[in-house]
Amino acid sequence: MRIKDKCKIRQVAGESVLMIVGRNPGDMTKVMAFNETSLYLWDQLQGRDFEIADVVTLLLQRFDIDETTALNDATSWVQTLKDHSIVS
Amino acid sequence: MHLKIADHIISVEGDNELRLLTSCRAFDPFVVSDVEEEWSVRFGCTHATFPSQAEILYDVEIEDTGNYCRFLYYDGRYGMEIYNRSNGHRQVSLSYLPGGRLVEASSCEDFSSLRFALWFAVCMLAVPSMVTFVHSSVVVYHGNAVLFLGESGTGKSTHSRLWLKNIDDVHLLNDDCPAIAFDAHTSRPVVYGSPWSGKTQCYRQERYDIAAIVRLSQSQTNAIRRLSVSQSIVALQPSLPPALFLSSYFDNYLYQILSDIISKVPLYHLQCLPDDDAAILCFNTIFPRQ
Structure with missing residues (x-):
């Protein structure tokens, strides 16, 4: 999978957010606020193809956690991106 | 005619369009004289037909008018056209080169389309100067x-x-x-x-x-x-x-x-x-x- 080129993290009033703007009037604008961990994963993975295993590796490199926790966190992070069509 | 909007001076050019715009009082309080413009909107200076491969970014109905506004990107420029979907007639079109101080526009005979087009042109000129x-x-x-x-x-x-x-x-x-x-x-x-x-x-x-x-x-x-x-x-x-x-x-x-x-x-x-x-x-x- 790959983060879509059009998805950009922006700094708005001190927060890192990803905005998904609707193309039609009445479409809801979605805003996802990124914490430090999400931002780290995003920076590392943007612009390249990756799998859940890559996310696990990044989490293990950065945090003192076991592999099961890393896999659970990676799976849920990727699922959130998929739910909002941020990866293709 | 020069308009002062949000402390910026915009020159609006086009004889017929100025007659239409000044026929309503909305613009009167914003007209200024003896000033140098920062930006220009020039009606009647282009036919601005957009190439068929232009990327359509936005295409929605303008409230209560039956007209549609289509916003496009082509050849490094942004274009906007207002058209009537039922008869396909194009009321007006605009063309803007990013970074420029001029919006080129076709002539426009329909008042509500003209008002909207001028608003859209000022939007394109103003937003890069942190005005919206x-x-x-x-x-x-x-x-x-x-x-x-x-x-x-x-x-x-x-x-x-x-x-x-x-x-x-x-x-x-x-x-x-x-x-x-x-x-x-x-x-x-x-x-x-x-x-x-x-x-x-x-x-x-x-x-x-x-x-x-x-x-x-x-x-x-x-x-x-x-x-x-x-x-x-x-x-x-x-x-x-x-x-x-x-x-x-x-x-x-x-x-x-x-x-x-x-x-x-x-x-x-x-x-x-x-x-x-x-x-x-x-x-x-x-x-x-x-």
């Missing part, structure tokens, strides 16, 4: 403005009228499309009247500090709450020019504007009935008694 229109109704109390946001039909104008009725020393600045810019010295956002005020004839060449921005939604009860940063983004973003968010050139400026407004002005959500209590609750929250 905000779809809102604005009241002013003791020199401080409050903007009411909401989709069409939510009751922005009604809520403004409830302030006028219930609170002393309040006046209406604009009922549809005021401009927001930033003070050159303090960097604080300020709001200006404009020639675009929806169905209400309220065209004021005035400028005020902004006390608060309030998104309205209809409800069976009245309640107000202050919004977090994320909630403020969701509240304010849809009220900035929607087409320009779909351009990779203009959106960077719009996000900066969004960020600078939210950093400096409190945003609220008011769920409300169209009644006096709603206006009084909102007023007392924004301007608590000392």
Whole structure:
């Protein structure tokens, strides 16, 4: 999978957010606020193809956690991106 | 004709178009003379037909007109056309090269299309200078403005009228499309009247500090709450020019504007009935008694 080129993290009033703007009037604008961990994963993975295993590796490199926790966190992070069509 | 909008000077050219525009009083308070323009909108200087491979960024109906607005990107330029979907007739088209100070336009004989096209042209010229229109109704109390946001039909104008009725020393600045810019010295956002005020004839060449921005939604009860940063983004973003968010050139400026407004002005959500209590609750929250 790959983060879509059009998805950009922006700094708005001190927060890192990803905005998904609707193309039609009445479409809801979605805003996802990124914490430090999400931002780290995003920076590392943007612009390249990756799998859940890559996310696990990044989490293990950065945090003192076991592999099961890393896999659970990676799976849920990727699922959130998929739910909002941020990866293709 | 030179217009002064949000402290910027725009030259509008085109004989027939000027006759049409000056036939209504909306532009009178904004006409200035003996000044040098920063930006120009030139009607009748191009036929601006867009190549078939142009990328269509946005294509929506303009409220209550039966006309559609299509925003495109082609050959490094942005284009906009207003057309009638039932007969395919094109009312007007605009063309803008990013970074430029000129919007080229075709001639236009339809008044409502012309008004909209001029608004859109000023949007494209102004946003890179950190000036934008905000779809809102604005009241002013003791020199401080409050903007009411909401989709069409939510009751922005009604809520403004409830302030006028219930609170002393309040006046209406604009009922549809005021401009927001930033003070050159303090960097604080300020709001200006404009020639675009929806169905209400309220065209004021005035400028005020902004006390608060309030998104309205209809409800069976009245309640107000202050919004977090994320909630403020969701509240304010849809009220900035929607087409320009779909351009990779203009959106960077719009996000900066969004960020600078939210950093400096409190945003609220008011769920409300169209009644006096709603206006009084909102007023007392924004301007608590000392």
